[in-house]
Structure formats: structure tokens, C-alpha cells
Amino acid sequence: MTVYERIKEISKARGMSLQSVAKSAGLSQNMIYQYKTVNPKTETLRTLADVLGVSVDYLLGNTDEMHSNKKDDNVPVDLDKVLSEEGMAMFDGQPLSDEYKKALLAMLKTMKGND
Numbered sequence: 001m002t003v004y005e006r007i008k009e010i011s012k013a014r015g016m017s018l019q020s021v022a023k024s025a026g027l028s029q030n031m032i033y034q035y036k037t038v039n040p041k042t043e044t045l046r047t048l049a050d051v052l053g054v055s056v057d058y059l060l061g062n063t064d065e066m067h068s069n070k071k072d073d074n075v076p077v078d079l080d081k082v083l084s085e086e087g088m089a090m091f092d093g094q095p096l097s098d099e100y101k102k103a104l105l106a107m108l109k110t111m112k113g114n115d
Contacts, residue, residue, distance in 0.1 A: 003060065006058065007032055
């Protein structure tokens with residue numbers, strides 16, 4: 001199976017059109033159709049794999065396992081650490097200000113004390 005066929009198959013299974021996959025990957029609307037004859041660049045393969053939630057090896061036909069090589073999203077997050085340290089925390093697609101992070105941390109600490 002070619003890279004194009006793999007992309008087409010997994011797109012269909014995910015209920016996505018090839019055009020929407022291309023758009024999500026930052027490609028021109030019809031770029032994926034070119035992969036019938038030409039293989040995409042490595043970085044493009046990575047981006048497409050991320051959009052489709054599969055591994056690059058799956059797209060290349062090196063494995064039949066569709067699973068992504070991404071880190072497990074179910075790893076617990078230490079909110080105390082996230083809200084205490086410098087860096088970005090987000091809510092509803094917007095970064096939280098340092099003041100808001102401090103307020104959330106204070107609220108969580110207060111609630112913990114009320115247990």
C-alpha cells in the first residue's frame with residue numbers, strides 16, 4: 001500500500017476528507033493527491049501522522065499498527081507544579097496570566113485545606 005493509499009484509508013476511517021487533512025497539516029488543498037506518485041518530505045509525513053493520529057511508520061507501510069508514537073495523553077499533570085512555575089498554562093484556548101495562575105493555585109490550596 002502506498003503512502004497516498006494509507007493517508008486515504010485512515011482519513012476515511014476518521015471521517016475526514018483528504019482536503020480537510022491537507023488543510024489541518026498546512027498543505028494546499030490538493031497536495032495529498034500528489035503523493036500517488038511522489039512521497040512527502042519527512043516533516044510533512046510527521047505532520048500528517050499527527051493530524052491523523054498514527055505513526056509515521058504506519059504511513060510508510062513499515063507497520064500495520066496505526067497507533068501514534070506520541071506520548072500518552074493520560075499521564076497525570078501536577079497542577080501545583082504547572083501553576084507555580086514559569087511557562088504557559090492555557091484555558092479555553094487562551095494562555096493564563098500569572099495572576100490568574102496564582103489565583104487558581106490559591107483556590108486549590110484553600111479547597112484542599114477544607115477537606
